[in-house]
Each structure stands twice: as C-alpha cells, then as structure tokens.
Amino acid sequence: MSDSLHTKKHAVPPSVDPAACAEFQKHLPELMDGDSPNIATDPHVMGCANCAALVRDLESIAQAARELLPVYDPSPDLWSQIQTAIKQEMPATDEGKKSPIE
C-alpha cells in the first residue's frame, strides 16, 4: 500500500483502545465465519467505529464476491483443440467405447 494512503489515515481517538481492536481482530476470522452469531452485536463492534467499518467493508467484499458470475468465455478455437486431443488419446482409452468426437 502506498505511503500516500497512509497519510490520509487519522489518529485513533483516545476512546478507542488499539489493544482491544487488535484482540478483537485477532478473532475476526472465526467471528465472521457463517456459523458464528451476528457480529454486529459484538460489544467491541458496537463501541468501536473503526472495527465496525472494517466488518462492514469485509462483509461488502464477501457479498460482492458472491455476485462474480462465470462471465469469461474461452477462445472459440478451444473446442476444436479438445476434439483433436480426444481423438488422439482414443486408442489409450476403453476400446469398446465409441469416441464422442467421431
């Protein structure tokens, strides 16, 4: 990450305890797992804007990931390459099985 981004960060207000944030975030992988209770009601999240924002962002990323559909298409030539490869290996396969690519 660039230095310029870090310079945009703000000092944590005195009310936020960095040690408590570190301890909370240490357990975040487990807390964010699907089987865990609702993380929004965690006492630390409710009292810490920084960690609450972190959780929101991570949940947004996970949500967006679910919407990444299979959108890419291989080259149109790929199917003919697969047909050729199957023909080439036919003698090594079950001789009684007819090639689907005849």
Next chain:
Amino acid sequence: MRENTGPRGLIQRNKPIEGELEAIELARAGDQDAFAILYGLHRKRVYTLCLRMLGNVTEAEDMTQEAFLHLFRKLDSFRGESAFSTWLHRMTVNLVLMQLRKKGLDLISLDEPMDTQSENGPRRDYGVFDMQLRGSVDRIALERAVTELPPGYRIVFLLHDVEGYEHNEIAAMMGCSTGNSKSQLHKARLKLRELLQQPQSEFENEQVESTPAGQVLTSKEAEL
C-alpha cells in the same frame, strides 16, 4: 459446497440445467453432439474458474481443455450423487490445484499465525483509523483486485467467497486445517479492502508493474 436454497449466487449456478441429464447419458454412449452440448453448457464456468485461479489466459485455456478431457475420461464415474456442475467443478478445482502445486507455488503456509504480516499480505495498524470503502463494492474493481492477491489468498477467496465451498472442503482440497483456511480467507479480504481503497490510477499502475503481460483481466474482459 452449498447447493440448497439460500442467497448465494452459487446456488443459481448449480441448478439442474434443462437437457443436461439427457446429454450426459447420450455422451456416455458416445454421442458427439451430446458431449458438445455439455461443453457448451459448462465451458464458461470451467474457464472462468481456471482464469481466476491461474490468472493467465493461456494457462486457463490449457486447464479448461484438460478439464474437459478429464471429463471425457471420467464421465462414466458420475453417479449423480451431486449436481453434475458441482462434480465437474470440483474436478476442475482439483486439477488446477495439482497444476499449481506442480509449479511449486506455496498455496498455503500451514500453521501460519494470524498476526503474521508478510510482504504481500494485508497490513494492520491498530494505531490509526482505517480508510473505509465508500458504498457497495464495484464488481469490475473487485475482479481486478482479485488478480492482485497472492496465490494462496486468491485461491481460498475464490473457493469460499466466489464459488461457495465450505472451509472444511477447502481444507481437504488444499491439505490444511479449517482454521488455516479461515485465516487465509480473512487475510484475502483484508488485502482486497486495501486494494479497493487505492485510487484507480494507482491500482492500475501497480498492476502494470507487478503482473506479467497477458495475465491482467482488462476492463473490457471484466465487463463481458
């Protein structure tokens, strides 16, 4: 892998496809048109998975070819205990993981503690307020950011958050603990947050500098 009801995009992807079962039966009997139908139905999903995991168009096409060759060889062993797409998908994941291991990529560092901050990993600084994402995450930006993840993070993120595998399934496939899978996923999301916070121009410059030619998903590709 989740196949039942729920909000996941994955579930829509694993719904039975009209004509698929008939095509499977015919392809087993050697019907060339039926095998072509199976290719047509599943090529995008198999190829997209390979492309995202490998990050390289040429390797992704080679692996897609390998996956369909493997399908041709193993079609008789499909018992219908899971959706055909799930079966084919898992087979593809295993082939890609084998390929990555052959290349000597260290996909996951076993017993890696959560507070490890590797060079390419997410940075945590508890003494400052984090920059926050504004609004919802843009799909194209996320696609780009995923290509920037270190391989181990990328694979676990793709398998869990995109493809819907459970941690115990990922652990079994990758030969690690479920805790390790959770840890890698968390680091992947943290790293993505960092990448998504960067101004677009800075992000693109990093991609040009760090990614070999031919491995970047262009914005045009991502819009497809």
